[in-house]
Amino acid sequence: MKITLNPKTTPFNLDYTLRCGQVFRWKKLGNWWYGVVNDKAIKIKQSNNVLEFEGADTKFVENYFRLDDFLPSILSKISKDEHTKNAIQSFYGLRLIQQDPWECLVSYICATNKNIPAIKEMINNLAKQFGEKITLDDYFFYTFPKPNSITRTNNKMLRCCKLGFRAKNVLKTARQVNNGKVRFAELEKMDYETAKNELLQLPGVGNKVADCVLLFALNKLEAFPVDVWMKKTIVKHYSTHFDKAFIRKALKKKSPTPAEYLMISSFARKYFGEYAGYAQQYLFHLERLTCKTV
DNA sequence: TTGCCGCCTTTGTA
DNA sequence: ATACAAAGGCGGC
16 A cells, blocks of 8 residues: 655655664565554555555554654744754654554663663564564564563563563563553543653653653653653753753763753753654654764 | 662673 | 663662
């Protein structure tokens, strides 16, 4: 199937969107991106303004890649300074992805103190061990394990997937989702703060993980996750918005303290507005690409 | 109450 | 090779 996009009203860049570090389960084989979403293997490619895909319908693709987000307006709203404009110009067409909340939650619990290649490895291990094998084009893929597949495991089995100290958090969180204590559909209806407070009750979920789930899966575009990269960006390019003592202290440690987290993310929400999360993703991608060779 | 320290596993990277 | 960093969270003081 195909979708033809109008680049003026619906700019989209598939490579930037899948490479910017928000999702961990896609890989490019030849010209096609392959992924597993909603228990199905999907492939998709882009040539200019045409998206071609198999394994999913048009509605799914539009929803997953948030093609209804009116990017021209969103990007102009967050274009507050030269640095942001640079990021937007560099990765024009990068979109947030509407992820599955359960997979997103587990992924970011696992992301704690890990770099992106290692996160991909953990998630793939989980899927291979506890998901179901599916095929597309003679390639093998694995569905992401359901909550009740995780609750049937134990700490040791999860540690075999290289989860380390995150294993117990994934296990306990799976139980809470499985027994209905956490309902993603309900969280999505709540406002940002309320939903965040609910997520913060889960083991292994602090400020950063909660904001990632809110932004990437629960449609809270004002969420502004602050990890080591975002803290670095803020200190480098936005220090004038904070007092000097704050910046001086921030330079001492890499990962943000709870107080720094609050200062930075609330600044970002005020500064960038209701689409702060989009700004975060553009700035995150720029910071990683300029500092690293990943 | 708030703030900061050290630990938690394992992999990637210089 | 050896150390340090990694889309952090949490208990303890």
